[in-house]
Amino acid sequence: MNKLFLLACAVFIVGCGTPATYKDPTGRELVVSLDKVNIQDFATAGSQMLQSMVSSPSFSKGAPVLQLGTITNDTADNFDTSLLLSKITVPLVNAGRVTLLDNDATANAARGSRANVPQPEYVLKGKILEDRSNAGSTRQSSFVFQLTLVEVKRGVAVWTDE
Numbered sequence: 001m002n003k004l005f006l007l008a009c010a011v012f013i014v015g016c017g018t019p020a021t022y023k024d025p026t027g028r029e030l031v032v033s034l035d036k037v038n039i040q041d042f043a044t045a046g047s048q049m050l051q052s053m054v055s056s057p058s059f060s061k062g063a064p065v066l067q068l069g070t071i072t073n074d075t076a077d078n079f080d081t082s083l084l085l086s087k088i089t090v091p092l093v094n095a096g097r098v099t100l101l102d103n104d105a106t107a108n109a110a111r112g113s114r115a116n117v118p119q120p121e122y123v124l125k126g127k128i129l130e131d132r133s134n135a136g137s138t139r140q141s142s143f144v145f146q147l148t149l150v151e152v153k154r155g156v157a158v159w160t161d162e
Contacts, residue, residue, distance in 0.1 A: 045145040046087020049161050053088065056159040058122065058149060059097060065118045066098040069125030069150070075143065076130060084128070084145060122158070123150045 058064065068089070071081035092098045101120055126147035133140045149159040 041143060041145075042083045042087055046084055049145065049147050050088045050091055052161045053147075053149065053159055054092070054097060056149070058151070058158045063096055063099050064121045065101060066092070066122050066124060067101040067120035067152075068103050069123040071125065071147075072127040074127055074129050076132075081128065084126075085124070088124075088147075120152050123152060124148070125150065 053059065066089075068085055071085060073079065073081050089098070089100055093100050099118065101118065124147060126145065129144040129146065131142045131144070133142075144162060146162045147160065148157045150156065151158045
C-alpha cells in the first residue's frame with residue numbers, strides 16, 4: 001500500500017509541474033540557463049553579430065568571398081560551434097551578401113590546384129569563452145561570443161564584435 005501511495009504522489013507531483021514555455025529573449029522574463037550554452041544563446045549572439053557585421057564597411061561592396069575559420073570552444077562544455085556560424089552564414093548566403101567557400105579538405109585542395117576557383121577574401125574566426133562564478137548556493141555562468149572578420153590579402157581584422 002505504501003509503495004502504491006508513493007507512486008501516486010510522485011505521478012501527481014510530476015504532473016503538476018510548470019509546463020515548459022518559450023520566453024522572449026529580449027524581454028525581462030528569461031529562461032535561466034543550466035550552466036551551459038543553449039540554442040537561445042546561439043540565436044541571440046548570432047542575430048546580434050549578423051546585424052553588426054552587415055553594417056560594417058566590408059559588406060558595402062558586392063558579395064565578398066568568405067571562408068569560415070576556426071571557432072574555438074573555450075568552455076567546459078562540448079558543443080558544435082557551427083550552431084553559431086550557421087546563425088550568421090545562412091542569412092548572409094541566402095540574401096546574396098556573401099559567397100561562402102566550402103571549408104573541407106577536398107575543397108581546399110581544389111582551390112590550391114586551380115587558377116579559376118575563387119579564393120577567400122575574408123575569413124571569419126572566433127572564440128566562445130565561459131566565466132563561472134559561485135556565491136554560496138547561487139551559481140552564474142556567463143558566455144562571451146567573440147568573432148573577427150579578417151581580410152586575407154592584408155591580414156588585418158576589418159570587423160570584430162563580442
